[in-house]
Amino acid sequence: MILAPLLALASALVAPALKGSTAAKLAEIADHHDRWYAYALLITVSGWLLVPAVLGLFWMVCARAPRLGLIGGALTLLGAVIAIGDATVELMYWQMGAPGADRTQMAALADRYENAAGSSLIFTIGGLALIFGLVLLAIALWRTRTAPAWAAAGIPLGAVVNVAGFSANNTGLVIASNVVLLAALSRIGRLVFVDPAAQPQHTLQPHATTT
Numbered sequence: 001m002i003l004a005p006l007l008a009l010a011s012a013l014v015a016p017a018l019k020g021s022t023a024a025k026l027a028e029i030a031d032h033h034d035r036w037y038a039y040a041l042l043i044t045v046s047g048w049l050l051v052p053a054v055l056g057l058f059w060m061v062c063a064r065a066p067r068l069g070l071i072g073g074a075l076t077l078l079g080a081v082i083a084i085g086d087a088t089v090e091l092m093y094w095q096m097g098a099p100g101a102d103r104t105q106m107a108a109l110a111d112r113y114e115n116a117a118g119s120s121l122i123f124t125i126g127g128l129a130l131i132f133g134l135v136l137l138a139i140a141l142w143r144t145r146t147a148p149a150w151a152a153a154g155i156p157l158g159a160v161v162n163v164a165g166f167s168a169n170n171t172g173l174v175i176a177s178n179v180v181l182l183a184a185l186s187r188i189g190r191l192v193f194v195d196p197a198a199q200p201q202h203t204l205q206p207h208a209t210t211t
Helices: 003-014 022-031 033-061 066-096 103-115 117-143 149-167 171-194
Strands: none
Touching: 003 033, 003 171, 022 033, 022 066, 022 103, 033 066, 033 117, 033 171, 066 103, 066 117, 103 117, 117 149, 149 171
16 A cells, blocks of 8 residues: 555656656657656566555445445456556567657557557556546445545546646656555555554554443
């Protein structure tokens, strides 16, 4: 929960400027080849770590909100797995923008890949599944008082801003989204770290009062 958003933030900080057109993107990769590789590697590993983070969120709510946890967890895992595939594609772009590659041919190939319905549909489904899944998990975290309300809300909010940032090729938004995700998930992750043996239904429960 801590390392996934932390590595995502590092990837956004190290990445070259995001570009809208594939030709401009490949030119940026060629000018900053090593930085693009670091960005692609960090965002891919971040995606790997997101899977156990999602399982951890499900574990925290499964006892008291099983339906929300199951549906939200399943949707989020689907989105996370598809996001890993999307992140791994950045390694392909790293080679497409390598010195010596035919820039015109590589740009044409990238355009065909990004505009093909067969590929774009998969990533659209993944993005929607990730957002809706995180919304359901956030609701479960809030209803069960498993995490602070601000941390629960910050998870889907960060995901929405992240998708918007990449869609708009806005590095500032991508960085901001990862800061939000890091703040929210690290707060929840610390709860698990402090008492990893605690039962989910006992986390952050209100203390009993005496009359």
